[in-house]
Amino acid sequence: MAISKRVVLHFPPRLVEQPIIYQLVKDYNLVLNILKASVTPKEEGLMVLELSGAREDYDRGIQYLQETGVRIQSLGQNVMRNDARCTHCGACVVICPTGALALDPKTRMVNFYEDRCTACELCVLPCPPRAMEVHF
Amino acid sequence: MAKTIAEINEKIRQGQAVVVTAEEVIGLVAKKGVARAAREVDVVTTGTFSPMCGSGAFFNLGHSKPRIKVGGGRAYLNDVPAYTGIAAVDVFLGATAIPDDDPRNRVHPGPFNYGGGHVIEELVARRDVRLVVAAYGTDCYPRKRLETWINIKDLNEAVLFNMRNAYQNYNVAVNLSDKTIYTYMGELKPDLGNANYCSAGQLSPLLNDPYYKTIGIGTRIFLAGGIGYVAWHGTQHNPDVLRSPGGVPRRGAGTLAVIGDLKQMNPRWLAGTSMLGYGCTITVGIGIPIPILSEEILRYTAVKDEEIFAPIVDYAEAYPQRSPDILGEVSYGELKGGRISVQGKEVLTASLSSYPRAVEIANMLKDWIIKGEFLLTEPVVPLPGVEAGITFKPLKERPIEE
Structure with missing residues (x-):
């Protein structure tokens, strides 16, 4: 049975220089579509992938990733904004790596573009009124 | 044209006062000139909504x-x-x-x-x-x-009694080190990863009355959705700093102590706040009306973001070590543009002060005044000014010998 899932991968700095994604394709026959990638030598890497393939290959591929030390998050996990708490200060806009939280230059309100959110959760704790919430 | 507060209050009672926000007055002065705007406008309302630990x-x-x-x-x-x-x-x-x-x-x-x-x-x-x-x-x-x-x-x-609120200007915080730091100015990413600022700029109360000509002890204000008063000058009130030719401080300067009945207030304007790695605080909404008693006062209220400058400070080394070094100055116009240049590097900016909420406060206060629900007060005593001889003293440590 073929499946297709979106996942967020966090690469610890020590893994950033290893060809892990290549192995996913070669050894596990997975088709991947890179939705977002931010990889810098010696820093934590972030990648959002759509992985497609046979169920068995997918499970083995995920197991391989876990064994290498990659942290995996499912995109079924959602970050949402509690609009009653958001004060639109804008502290989050330099934290969000994908531009999902961005200022409207006219109104100076913070817009939350859920389609750009990769649920990396980086915004959750730095938000001063704690308006960003993780829902499962 | 000199008006008095009593005359302005009479117009407010009759529903005839002309009230604009400190944002709206900028365009008005550009269109009509200072003299005409000063004749027409009675009150300019200001606002700020920021984390204020001195609460x-x-x-x-x-x-x-x-x-x-x-x-x-x-x-x-x-x-x-x-x-x-x-x-x-x-x-x-x-x-x-x-x-x-x-x-x-x-x-x-x-x-x-x-x-x-x-x-x-x-x-x-x-x-x-x-x-x-x-x-x-x-x-x-x-x-x-x-x-x-x-x-x-x-x-x-x-009773809400805040010993230091509404700072007249503030530092822009950056991080020159190679590690992320967590400060009261928010999360600062390494190697000038971001620049955080905290002021409503052109809407901020004391930036619109730079020499404290109208705001003083006893001034009635919008305090967190209720009515409050300026109780005193705030702690660390330090008027004698570097100023622009128009009078606006280029460094943190004046502060206010404010007081008001907590029972009148609204949680929309008094929000519990968490600064990651630093501590807890509260975000406070303050709005102060400025009576337009002269052309000079009107000119002060017409100040715009492009004319207000703040110092850029490294919070990894200079700030904790109390070094006076700054990395340059930048205007709120540039800060609100989303990116500034520091040491030749383009740095993204973020605000800890909510400008949309400051606008909302200035508009609420404007509505209260227009409806005759809020009258202005004559300050009982002015705040200490540049001439007061205040110096901002560091702690001088003296070893205790047994």
């Missing part, structure tokens, strides 16, 4: 039966310790207080999820709060333990 509240809890002397004992509101070193059933809760068992920065950066600011917000939201007291017991106050729910509506007094 807290006094509560009179009422006397239990039998009586308990909270004064000199220990008191907790939702596990957050309150100051009890005053009268028998009065306590003070500061915005930055945190529970005794909060993990703090033991695992850095600590989250600081809940503190005094959050308790104040819950009280203002009319939610029940748990009071726990341990006292030593006296002949006239025999009780030693008390655990009860309290609600703001049942307290005799609940």
Whole structure:
């Protein structure tokens, strides 16, 4: 049975220089579509992938990733904004790596573009009124 | 054209006062010129909504039966310790207080999820709060333990009394080190990863009255959705700093101590706040009306973001070590553009002060005045000005020898 899932991968700095994604394709026959990638030598890497393939290959591929030390998050996990708490200060806009939280230059309100959110959760704790919430 | 506050109040009572916000007055002056705008406008309203640690509240809890002397004992509101070193059933809760068992920065950066600011917000939201007291017991106050729910509506007094709010200008914080740092100016990413600022700029109260010509002790203000007053100059009030030719300070300068009835306030304008790795605080909404008594005062209120400059400070080294070095100056116009240049590098900017909420406050205050619900006050005493000879003193340590 073929499946297709979106996942967020966090690469610890020590893994950033290893060809892990290549192995996913070669050894596990997975088709991947890179939705977002931010990889810098010696820093934590972030990648959002759509992985497609046979169920068995997918499970083995995920197991391989876990064994290498990659942290995996499912995109079924959602970050949402509690609009009653958001004060639109804008502290989050330099934290969000994908531009999902961005200022409207006219109104100076913070817009939350859920389609750009990769649920990396980086915004959750730095938000001063704690308006960003993780829902499962 | 000189108007008086009494004349302006008469116009407010008759529903004829012309009131504009400190944002709207900029366009008005550009269109009509200072002289005509000063004749037409009676009041300019300002606003700011920012984390302000110098905040807290006094509560009179009422006397239990039998009586308990909270004064000199220990008191907790939702596990957050309150100051009890005053009268028998009065306590003070500061915005930055945190529970005794909060993990703090033991695992850095600590989250600081809940503190005094959050308790104040819950009280203002009319939610029940748990009071726990341990006292030593006296002949006239025999009780030693008390655990009860309290609600703001049942307290005799609940008074917000903030010793330092509404800073007239502030630093722009950056990080020159190679590690992320967590500060009261927010998360600062390494190697100039971002630049955080905290002022409403052209809408901020004291930036519109740079020499404190109208704002003084006794000035009636919008305080967190209710009516409050300027009680004193705030702590660290430091008027004699570098100023632009128009008079606007280019460094942190004046501050205000403000007071008001917490029972009138609204949690929309008094929000418990967590600064990751730093601590708890509260975000406070303040709006101050500026009576247009002269062309000079009108000219001050027409200041715009492009004309207000703030110093860029490294919070990894210069700030903690109290070094006076700055990395340059930048205008709020540039800061609000989203990116500035620091040491030749383009740096993204973020604000901790909510400009949309500052606009909302200025507009609410404007509406109150237009409807005749809010009259202006003559200050009882002006705030200390540039000529007052105030210097901002550091702590001079003197070793204690036994």
